[in-house]
Amino acid sequence: MPQVMVVARNFMDMVAALPAAKLDMLYDSAFICEAVLRSLPPLAKKYALQMLYVSAPVAAAAMEEWVLDEYAAKHRVAIDRLLQLRVFVEVRDRRKEVSYKMNQKFQGNMQKYLVDGGSLPREPIPSSVTARLPTLAELESFALEQWECFLLQLINSSQVERGTSFSSSMMRTFQRGLLSSRDGEAPRLTENGFQFLLMETNAQLWYIMREYISSAEERGVDPTELISFLLELSFHTLGEAYSLNTLTDVQRNAIRDLAELGLVKLQQGRKDSWFIPTKLATNLSASLSDSSSNKEGFVVVETNFRMYAYSTSRLHCEILRLFSRVEYQLPNLIVGSITKESLYGAFENGITAEQIISFLQQNAHPRVADKIPAVPENVTDQIRLWETDRNRVDMTLSHLYEDFPSKDMFDQCCDYARDHGCLLWEDAKKMRLIVRVEFHSEMREFLRRLR
Amino acid sequence: MASSKLYSDDVSLAVVVVDTNPLFWATAALPFADFFAHLIHYVNSLLLLNHLNHVVVIAAGLSSCTYIFDSSDASASGAADVAATFAKASRKMDEFIAEDARATSSNGSVADGNAASLLSGALSLALCYIQRVFRSGTRHPQPRILCLQGSPDGPEQYVAVMNSIFSAQRSMVPIDSCIVGTQDSAFLQQASYITGGVYLKPQELNGLFQYLAAVFATDLHSRTFLRLPKTLGVDFRASCFCHKKTIDMGYVCSVCLSIFCKYHKKCSTCGSEFNRVMPDLNSVPDQRQ
Numbered sequence: 001m002p003q004v005m006v007v008a009r010n011f012m013d014m015v016a017a018l019p020a021a022k023l024d025m026l027y028d029s030a031f032i033c034e035a036v037l038r039s040l041p042p043l044a045k046k047y048a049l050q051m052l053y054v055s056a057p058v059a060a061a062a063m064e065e066w067v068l069d070e071y072a073a074k075h076r077v078a079i080d081r082l083l084q085l086r087v088f089v090e091v092r093d094r095r096k097e098v099s100y101k102m103n104q105k106f107q108g109n110m111q112k113y114l115v116d117g118g119s120l121p122r123e124p125i126p127s128s129v130t131a132r133l134p135t136l137a138e139l140e141s142f143a144l145e146q147w148e149c150f151l152l153q154l155i156n157s158s159q160v161e162r163g164t165s166f167s168s169s170m171m172r173t174f175q176r177g178l179l180s181s182r183d184g185e186a187p188r189l190t191e192n193g194f195q196f197l198l199m200e201t202n203a204q205l206w207y208i209m210r211e212y213i214s215s216a217e218e219r220g221v222d223p224t225e226l227i228s229f230l231l232e233l234s235f236h237t238l239g240e241a242y243s244l245n246t247l248t249d250v251q252r253n254a255i256r257d258l259a260e261l262g263l264v265k266l267q268q269g270r271k272d273s274w275f276i277p278t279k280l281a282t283n284l285s286a287s288l289s290d291s292s293s294n295k296e297g298f299v300v301v302e303t304n305f306r307m308y309a310y311s312t313s314r315l316h317c318e319i320l321r322l323f324s325r326v327e328y329q330l331p332n333l334i335v336g337s338i339t340k341e342s343l344y345g346a347f348e349n350g351i352t353a354e355q356i357i358s359f360l361q362q363n364a365h366p367r368v369a370d371k372i373p374a375v376p377e378n379v380t381d382q383i384r385l386w387e388t389d390r391n392r393v394d395m396t397l398s399h400l401y402e403d404f405p406s407k408d409m410f411d412q413c414c415d416y417a418r419d420h421g422c423l424l425w426e427d428a429k430k431m432r433l434i435v436r437v438e439f440h441s442e443m444r445e446f447l448r449r450l451r
Numbered sequence: 452m453a454s455s456k457l458y459s460d461d462v463s464l465a466v467v468v469v470d471t472n473p474l475f476w477a478t479a480a481l482p483f484a485d486f487f488a489h490l491i492h493y494v495n496s497l498l499l500l501n502h503l504n505h506v507v508v509i510a511a512g513l514s515s516c517t518y519i520f521d522s523s524d525a526s527a528s529g530a531a532d533v534a535a536t537f538a539k540a541s542r543k544m545d546e547f548i549a550e551d552a553r554a555t556s557s558n559g560s561v562a563d564g565n566a567a568s569l570l571s572g573a574l575s576l577a578l579c580y581i582q583r584v585f586r587s588g589t590r591h592p593q594p595r596i597l598c599l600q601g602s603p604d605g606p607e608q609y610v611a612v613m614n615s616i617f618s619a620q621r622s623m624v625p626i627d628s629c630i631v632g633t634q635d636s637a638f639l640q641q642a643s644y645i646t647g648g649v650y651l652k653p654q655e656l657n658g659l660f661q662y663l664a665a666v667f668a669t670d671l672h673s674r675t676f677l678r679l680p681k682t683l684g685v686d687f688r689a690s691c692f693c694h695k696k697t698i699d700m701g702y703v704c705s706v707c708l709s710i711f712c713k714y715h716k717k718c719s720t721c722g723s724e725f726n727r728v729m730p731d732l733n734s735v736p737d738q739r740q
Contacts, residue, residue, distance in 0.1 A: 034499060042461035042673045045500050050665045052496075071676040114492045114499070370588060 012039045014213065015227060016084040022224045023086045027105040030113045031235040032228060036085055037110070043067075044078035048087055048102070052110055057091045057099035124240035125274050133276065136239050139265060143278035146262025147201070148315040154193060155318045194349040197319055198359045205280060208261065225250050233263070233277060234284035241267070241274040297363040301338070303376040309334040310365060322346055323356050338379060343386050353387035397437035398424055404431045409450055416446050461670035464505040464584060464592035465497055466577040469519075471510045471548055472568040472602040475632060479601060481656040486631065490599070491540065493663040498522055500668070505592050507580055510544060511573035512551030513566055518576065519543040567605025570598070570638065574615035574626075581624055593671045595625045595648070598639055601632035606697050609638070609690030616642045625649075627667050631656060637686035637697070650682045692720060 015036070018026070026032050037048055047066075051058065060079075067075040079100070082088040088100040127133070134142065196204060209230055216223045229251050236242060244252055244266075255275050259266045263281040267274055298311040299320075307324055309316055312332050320326055320336055323346035328335040346356060357380050364374035373380070404410040410431040417423035422439035426432070435443055469490060476483040494506050508520035520540045574596070581594040596619065619626050625648035628639035635652060643650035653662045666680060691698050691712040702711045707721040717724050 037499065038501060042670055043676060045461065046669050046673050046677075049496055049500065049668055052664065053661055066678060067676050068678060074676050110499075114495050 012036070012085070016081075018224060018227075020086060024103070024105055025224060026228055026231075027086075027103060027109065029228060029232060030109040032231045033106050033109045034113065035231045035234065036087065036106075040081060040085075040087075041078055043074055044081050044087075047078055047082060048110075051088070051100075051102045052107060052114070054102070055107075057101040060098040060100060063100060122236070122242050122246050124237065125243050125272070129241075129269060129272060131269075133239065133241055133267075134265065139239055139276065139278050142265055143262040143280045146260065147280060148313060150261055151197065151204075151315050152318065154197065155315075190350075192350075194322065194346075194351045195355060197322065198351060198355045201280075205261075205263075205284065209284075212257070221250055221253075226254060229254060230284060233258075233281050236277045236282065238277055238279060238282045241276050244273045244275060297365050297369055299360055299363045300365045300368055301360055301375045301379055303378055305338045305379060305382075307334075307336045307338055309336070319359075322349070323351060338383070340386055343383060344390065347387055347390050353383045356383060396424065398434045399437050399440045399443070400432065400434050401443070402430070402432040407431065409447075412450065413443065413446065417443065461672050462501055462503045462592045463497070463670045464507070464581065464594040466507045466509065466580060466594065466596045467494070468509050468511055468570070468573040468577060468596060468598045468600075470568045470570075470599060470601045470631075471512050471544070471551070472566070473513070473548065473552065474566055475568070475601040479631070481631065481659070486656075486659065487541065487544065489659040489663065492660050493668065494520065494522075494540075496664055496668055500670075503592065505584075507577075508540065509573050509576050510547045510551075511568045511570055512547065512555075513568060514554040515547075515551050516569050516572040516576055517547050517550075518580075519547055566602070567608065568600075568602045569608075570600065570605070571608040571611030571615055574598075574612065574619070578615060578618050578622070578624070581622065585622070595627060595671060597627040597629065597667050598642070599629050599631060600636055600639055601630070603632070603634055604636050604638045604697075606690040607695035609695065609697075610692065612638050612642070616645050619646045625671065627651075629653065629662065629667060631659070635686065637688055640682060640685045641687060644682060644685045649679050651680050 015023070015026070027036075037045060040048065047063070050066075063079070064072065064075060079088065082100075083090060086103050087106050089103055091099045091101050093099065196207060199207070213223050213226050213230075216226050225248070244255065247255060255264055256266070258264050258281070259275070261280070262278060263284075264275040264277050267276065298309050298316065300308045300310075302308075307320070309320055310333055311317070317326060317329055317334050320334060323343055324336040324338045325342045326334060326336040343353075343356070347353075357375065360375045361373075368374050401413065404413070410428075410433070414423060414426050414428075414433055417433065417435045417439065420439060420442070422436040423433065424436060425434040467490070471483075476486075479486075490508070494508065497504050497506050504522075506520070506522045507518060510517055510519045520543070577596050581596075584591050584594060616626065619642070624646065626639070626642040626646045627648040628636065628643045628650045630636055630639065630650075630652040640650055642648065649666055651662060651666055653659060669677060669679070688697050688699060689701070689710050690696060691701055692709045693711050693713070693715070696712065698710070698712045702714055703709070704711070704718040704721065704723060706723045707718065709718055709720040715725065
C-alpha cells in the first residue's frame, strides 16, 4: 500500500502556488518578506542576501560561477525556489539570454528592514485600557491547554468530553484528511490522522493552517488575505494585547478560529476587545524552515523495551498509547512497554516504524537526548523488524492458468497479461502463469479468440 | 549525532571582533560612524536569515576588550527591533571607547601612531564564548569568528595570537578576516589560512556591507558549495620572543620551539642551555696510555 506522507507538501509550496500578482501583493509587507526569506534553503538565502543591494539583472551564467561545478544541482534547486516564490524574477534580453533580477518590492522592503528596522504590524493597546493581562506563563498554559484539547478531540472524537466543541469551520478543517466521517458512524482517525499526531508541534500547526487556508475558498474567503495575516501574526509581540478593531472581517473570523487552537487568547474589556498572541503564534514564521523547536523532551526508552514518560499531559499518554502498552499513569509519570502487539496496532493504523522512532528521538528526555543513540539501538532495530515482519507477506487476489496446449499459446498469453500490467508470475518450463483476478475475464476472452 | 540533525544546516553563531583603535580610525578612509552602520546592517542580516542565528560583537581597543552586543540578550522578536539594537550597541560602543581611552592614558604609555589594537585579547574572549556554547550541549549553532581589522599587527602579541589561532583550529572554529586598513595583516592571514576561514581585503570600503553580505554572511554549511575568495599569499613570518619584532630568519629552541633573533646561551622560555661543551675525544687514548 503506498505511504501517503502528511508532511510531503509544506506551507511554502502553497505560497509558491499563488498567482504572480497575489504574490507581489503579499510582498507589500516586510514581515512576509522576512518569513519567506527564512523559509528558503541555505544557498538561496545567501543568494537573496547577496542580491539585496544589486538593482541590475545578473546573468544566469554569471550566477552559476558562484558555485563549484560539482554543486550545480544545489545551485539549480536554490534558483528554482527563488523563482517559484518570485523573490527572483527572470529577465530575457534581446539575445534571449536569461538574467535574474530581485523582486523590487521584496528588495525594497528588505533593504528598509535592514537599515531602519520594521515597524510592528500593529501597535499594542496601552496597559491603561487592558488593565491586567495574563502573564507569559499563564499564556503558555492556555495555549498548551487549547492545543492539547484540539488534539485530544481528534483522538477521542467519538466521545465529546468537557463540553468543548469546535466551530463548524474548524471541524471541516479536521475532516479534510484527518477524520473520516461516514453516515451513521462515529468519526474515526484516518491514516493521515494517526501520522499527524506523531508529527512535531510546529509541523502540526502548519498542516492545520494549510488545510484551513485550502478550505478558505469554499467559504468564499481569499486565501491570499489569510496567508498574509497568518505570516504577519507571527511577528506580533508575545503577550501584548492588540485590538480587534484593527482587523478586517476576514481577519476577525480567522482570529476566533485561531483562538480555539490556542494561537491567540481573546479578551473582552468594557468597550474594547483584543487578542493576545501566544507562543504558538509567534513560532509560526520561525518554523517555516525545517528548524527544530527547542521543546524539551519527556520520554526515556530502556533497552528492555520499558518506556518512562515524565509528563503530566493526558495528550502525551494518549499519543504513547497509539504504539505502546501504557501500564501505569501516575500524576507526573507514564510507564509503558513497547510490545509487538501494540506496534502491530499502530502499523495497522498506518503509522510507520520510522515515524515512531522519530517521535521517540525528538521527544527524548534531556538526560538521554545527548546520548548516542537517544533511543537504544536494539529497540529501534526491533521496531523496524516487527514492521518488516508484517510486510513480509503481501496478498493479492489472483488467478492461476495451466495446461496450455502449446508453447506458442502460453507465450502469447504471457505477453498479453504483461502488456496490461497484470502478470504476477510465470513458469515457462511448466507453462503456468498467474494474473490478477480482475484480469480473468479479459484473459478468457483472449483465450477464446486464440482457439 | 541524530539529535544534531534537528538543527537545520545553516544555524550559525557569528562572533564579530571589531577593531576600535582610535589612532587608526582618526585617519581611516571610511569614517567610523559609517563603518559602524555597515556592521549593524551586517549583524541584522545574519539575524534575519535564521531565527536561531546568534551574533556576538566584541570590541577590541588599545588596552581592553569587551562584549558590546549579544543577540541572545535581545527580545523574543529579535531583528524586528532593529532601531533599538542599533541604539543600544552604539551606546555601548561609545562607552567602551571612552573607557578604553581612560585605560590607555592611565597606563602611562604614550601610544604612537602605529599602536596595535588588542587582537589577542579579543580572540580569547571570542573563543571563551564559543567554548561556553560548546559545553551547553550537542545542539548548538555552528560557530565562526569574523575579525574586522584596521590597525597594523602588534608583534608583541604574536605568541598570544598564535595560541588563539591554534585553539580555534583545534575547536574547528574558522577565523574570517576582513581588512579595513591599508596594510595586510600577517597575523590574520595566518589565522584564516590555518583555521580554514576566508581572508579578504576589500577594494572599496564604501561597499563594505556588500563584501560582508556576499562573503562573510555565508553559513559554514553553504561554504562547501561556493567559490569564495582565496588568499594569494600568506605572510608566515614570526615575531622573536626576546624583542617582539617580526623576523625573517632566527634561532629556534629545540626544546620549546621559542623563536629568537639572536643567539642566546640559554633559552629564556624553558631554561635550556645551548652552550654545553662536548667531551674531547682526543683525551681518551691518552688516559689509556
